[in-house]
Amino acid sequence: DTGVSQDPRHKITKRGQNVTFRCDPISEHNRLYWYRQTLGQGPEFLTYFQNEAQLEKSRLLSDRFSAERPKGSFSTLEIQRTEQGDSAMYLCASSLVLQVGGYTFGSGTRLTVV
Amino acid sequence: EDQVTQSPEALRLQEGESSSLNCSYTVSGLRGLFWYRQDPGKGPEFLFTLYSAGEEKEKERLKATLTKKESFLHITAPKPEDSATYLCAVQTQNTGNQFYFGTGTSLTVIP
Numbered sequence: 001d002t003g004v005s006q007d008p009r010h011k012i013t014k015r016g017q018n019v020t021f022r023c024d025p026i027s028e029h030n031r032l033y034w035y036r037q038t039l040g041q042g043p044e045f046l047t048y049f050q051n052e053a054q055l056e057k058s059r060l061l062s063d064r065f066s067a068e069r070p071k072g073s074f075s076t077l078e079i080q081r082t083e084q085g086d087s088a089m090y091l092c093a094s095s096l097v098l099q100v101g102g103y104t105f106g107s108g109t110r111l112t113v114v
Numbered sequence: 115e116d117q118v119t120q121s122p123e124a125l126r127l128q129e130g131e132s133s134s135l136n137c138s139y140t141v142s143g144l145r146g147l148f149w150y151r152q153d154p155g156k157g158p159e160f161l162f163t164l165y166s167a168g169e170e171k172e173k174e175r176l177k178a179t180l181t182k183k184e185s186f187l188h189i190t191a192p193k194p195e196d197s198a199t200y201l202c203a204v205q206t207q208n209t210g211n212q213f214y215f216g217t218g219t220s221l222t223v224i225p
Contacts, residue, residue, distance in 0.1 A: 004157075031211070033211075033212075040217065041217055042201050042203070042215030042216050042217050042218055043158065043201075043203075043213075043215050044215070045209075045212040045213065045214070048211055048212070055211070056210060056211065056212065058212075091157050091158075093157075101148075101160060101163045102148040102150065102160035102163055102203075102213075103160070103213070104160065105150075105157035105158045105159070105160075106157050107155075107156050107157045108155075108156070108157050110155070
């Protein structure tokens with residue numbers, strides 16, 4: 001197992017463009033989480049899925065953000081009409097439902113909006 | 115409102131100089147406290163989970179402890195490869211399945 005994979009690692013986009021990130025969790029993990037981290041801060045929760053169902057969404061998640069997890073496998077996070085304030089590291093993590101211990105995080109996608 | 119505060123923000127140690135990082139919390143119904151290590155440009159790497167006051171966990175040069183108000187991450191005889199940001203996170207009755215992270219302590223170990 002190669003752990004949690006995120007693609008791309010880096011993305012530079014112009015303000016107003018749409019971007020989509022992909023996360024492939026550890027294969028047997030049925031929970032998948034998205035977090036956002038800005039420089040000097042800890043990760044902030046955005047949303048999470050159990051299998052294909054999106055069970056929680058943060059108030060931080062504006063209507064420009066949408067996440068999907070079709071068939072309960074990989075997940076995508078789309079940001080529409082990007083703003084400079086969206087520049088951050090977007091982290092994906094996965095876990096089992098009855099996992100003892102913390103999530104396993106991927107290496108993240110660094111988004112820069114210019 | 116749940117709060118997690120980590121101190122110090124940054125710490126420089128000489129190789130071999132032991133020290134402790136602090137994570138203080140004010141939460142409703144702690145379900146678990148988690149320590150992560152994060153290297154620059156990478157995602158956090160899980161270190162420890164602590165569930166109840168008095169619990170301790172160890173791994174190599176690291177030892178995590180928990181009281182009803184705070185957690186400490188003790189680093190014994192650190193090496194340069196221990197340089198990283200150490201993040202503390204809590205899971206509470208309010209946060210459900212979310213983790214609420216502190217802002218981290220940036221540790222630099224000088225050879």
